[in-house]
Amino acid sequence: QSVLTQPPSVSGAPGQRVTISCSGSSSNIGAGYDVHWYQQLPGTAPKLLIYGDSSRPSGVPDRFSGSKSGTSASLAITELQADDEADYYCQSYDSSLSAWVFGGGTKLTVL
Amino acid sequence: QVQLVESGGGVVQPGRSLRLSCAASGFTFTNYGIHWVRQAPGKGLEWVAGISNDGTNQNYADAVRGRFTISRDNSKNTLYLQMNSLRAEDTAVYYCAKDWGAGYGGNPFDYWGQGTLVTVSS
Numbered sequence: 610q611s612v613l614t615q616p617p618s619v620s621g622a623p624g625q626r627v628t629i630s631c632s633g634s635s636s637n638i639g640a641g642y643d644v645h646w647y648q649q650l651p652g653t654a655p656k657l658l659i660y661g662d663s664s665r666p667s668g669v670p671d672r673f674s675g676s677k678s679g680t681s682a683s684l685a686i687t688e689l690q691a692d693d694e695a696d697y698y699c700q701s702y703d704s705s706l707s708a709w710v711f712g713g714g715t716k717l718t719v720l
Numbered sequence: 721q722v723q724l725v726e727s728g729g730g731v732v733q734p735g736r737s738l739r740l741s742c743a744a745s746g747f748t749f750t751n752y753g754i755h756w757v758r759q760a761p762g763k764g765l766e767w768v769a770g771i772s773n774d775g776t777n778q779n780y781a782d783a784v785r786g787r788f789t790i791s792r793d794n795s796k797n798t799l800y801l802q803m804n805s806l807r808a809e810d811t812a813v814y815y816c817a818k819d820w821g822a823g824y825g826g827n828p829f830d831y832w833g834q835g836t837l838v839t840v841s842s
């Protein structure tokens with residue numbers, strides 16, 4: 610059971626928009642700790658996709674965006690492409706655990 | 721460019737020990753915290769341990785506290801993970817990941833190695 614809760618899977622057709630939710634609690638997201646998102650393509654290491662709730666590292670397309678409200682955060686992907694098919698993970702810090710925590714991951718399927 | 725290269729993985733029997741290494745290059749190693757993150761086969765990411773830039777602060781996940789020790793040699797730009805009393809549930813790919821900052825809570829991990837597989841089996 611992960612500290613941060615994500616849906617196991619989402620899907621969408623090419624060109625469509627999908628969102629992935631990440632639900633936490635008052636000791637992590639709700640405490641004001643930043644939420645970060647990672648993309649893991651099949652057989653590769655994770656890659657930082659969104660940091661500080663909504664900022665994109667250099668090179669990440671603006672089709673990817675992040676937001677946070679209360680104890681939850683979301684990742685939105687617009688104009689879906691076939692190579693967006695991957696696992697996506699949210700991450701934050703938990704003050705009760707004194708630990709970095711990840712969501713369980715969401716598998717995105719592009720139909 | 722930033723590179724993180726893990727080594728030391730392999731097959732080990734339950735109860736035995738293993739030490740992983742992560743060689744870093746392409747950035748000023750002494751300025752950044754570093755973490756170990758693992759991924760069991762077919763499962764999600766799990767943070768294992770982290771160490772601050774100067775090595776004075778270490779944090780561990782409950783699942784490994786007391787069995788694993790994270791350390792760093794800033795003169796060799798290398799991170800280590802000493803894993804003792806290994807269990808079957810420690811079987812995973814172990815990644816080292818660079819902290820965005822000095823390694824104190826909340827920063828993202830901006831670069832990752834390719835990982836090293838640890839299999840705990842009799």
